[in-house]
Amino acid sequence: MTTAIAHCSFCRKPSTEVRKLVAGPGVFICDGCVTLAAEVVTGDPGPDSPVLPWDLDLPLDAVLANLTTVAAAGAQAERNLRLWVGKARALGGTWTQIGEALGMTRQSAWERFSGED
Incomplete structure (x- = not known):
């Protein structure tokens, strides 16, 4: 069994459960969250004020x-x-x-x- 080296900072999936995990300065993002983020960025910008x-x-x-x-x-x-x-x-x-x-x-x-x- 492979040990997870880190977890996605967004969805919290461990590195063992994703195809790729990209490291940033103190954070990680998995390939699934990158895809979702790309869809959000290229999609309809929506209202001017983001919903937190x-x-x-x-x-x-x-x-x-x-x-x-x-x-x-x-x-x-x-x-x-x-x-x-x-x-x-x-x-x-x-x-x-x-x-x-x-x-x-x-x-x-x-x-x-x-x-x-």
Whole structure:
């Protein structure tokens, strides 16, 4: 059995259940979601103001299911961010440089990513 290396940041399907998974900076998108996104982009633009998912009239069970999905995507993004910070440190990046890149102080970057108590 193949282990999933990541999940699509949109539909949350694991890499083992999709044909291709494209990596971006801290996010992933599967071939199915790429196809859907292309259809949305090339289709009817619709009204000028987009409908945000949390503005939809959804039942509680759908909202709770979305919380799980959003939290899982956020956890994956956090893991990826930690890996990128680790790579920056391995390449000699300072906590000041990392903090500046993330829009936070050196101390905040160190506290969040150093792994030290």
